[in-house]
Amino acid sequence: MMKPLVPNVEQLDAHCWRMLNKGFSMNTGLIVGEDLAAVIDTGSGPREAAGLYAAIRRITDLPLLVINTHAHGDHVFGNNYFAAHGVEDFHASAAAVEHLRGHGNEERQLVRFLEPEMAMRQGPYSSIVVPTKIIAETGTTLELGGRTLEVFGMGRGHTAGDLLVRCGRILFTGDLVEEGGPPNFEDADPFLWAELLDRLERQCEQDTVIVPGHGNVVDLDFVRRQHREMLAALREGKEIVASWPAGSFDPTAYQLELLPYGPEQSTIFLQRLRELLP
Template structure:
């Protein structure tokens, strides 16, 4: 299992693992139905993803589907390991797929210290595996067998292709929500991000648990506070571009 990590049950079919591999403290989501399971994000390269996959397999032997919440390296560089496990359906927002295709190779440098094979593009499972299925303006419902996962976008925010993954009572929001660290703005639509956070703040009735891309699960009230802070920074011109993730 990923270094120092364990699954945390969120209620219903959903769990989250805060994977502590190297410096990629990314949350991995898992939604398990009776026929297949959905994995939310795959980590930063083959070494990391192999640990994530082993952790997933400690929970379920079912066929897997993958959803990448956005196009930053720590959320999709592990896709090849999952393809090797038989995954054929990789979902993302259409804009995220375009961003992965356009910037994926240049993002390899970000993992040189922790995933040298991935950084060099040499060795097993180091190829960039792009999403095979995309979400546009309309939500997509995935039937996992007695459990539905809803894939949808609320508009540009952390990136122009942020994907939300909804399960009963739980929303995986990727880096649109950031707990325990500063948000990252390099690819952000700052005004749009505030608007999306306001929308999330009104969704607590359907999703009492919201999982950020990094950090602990939060609530809609956290999204509202994050929106207030970000709106004040936007209006005050206080934002500085920071490096991803």
């Protein structure tokens, strides 16, 4: 029998919780109104989703809606479990929906060690549920009853279709902000991501509680540091790419050590720069 993966639950204010999924240290959000409750990202498959759903039902028995911040499997592969337990409204950006439709099955390999049923397309709740409620580029508000959510994008960054969710002073950023590990650049435009972090930094107040896609809750100073780190990495990365013969991709161990993201993500970071630079 599939064993649920139990998250760590932290209450952020009277209406907001974050649930830390232990497999990828991915944060799921819960915001409870008088009529509805919103779930922000559903985990990497049925094992995490079952643990999340049980934790949520210990907090509220209200009808649920789901917001997917982006289309990576560790954030959306729990959708099927929630749909099977009565959730009808799944919200995402148009770019996230397009990615799931075109590349969702490729994402399955990301979760193969934690969610083997999802990776192998076997067992209950292992189908990919694609959101049908599209959040426009201009953003929208969702009413939960006495509690209003602002759901919005800021353009391409970590992926082509990241969403953020604001509720009062609580801001769920998805993977636009990362704590406890390097940013993931596989689908990213690092140049635009740095610009986005600059805009996010200017939009946040000093007391904004920022829930990143992974890791611990952070503050505005953390976003500033991530922004400065990415700007420095871009300067160093452009010099590294310019040092290679035309058309080549051959980072040395020394060059990878010059970047702050560790060998795997630094390699991907340089690949993205090589593809994006003229």
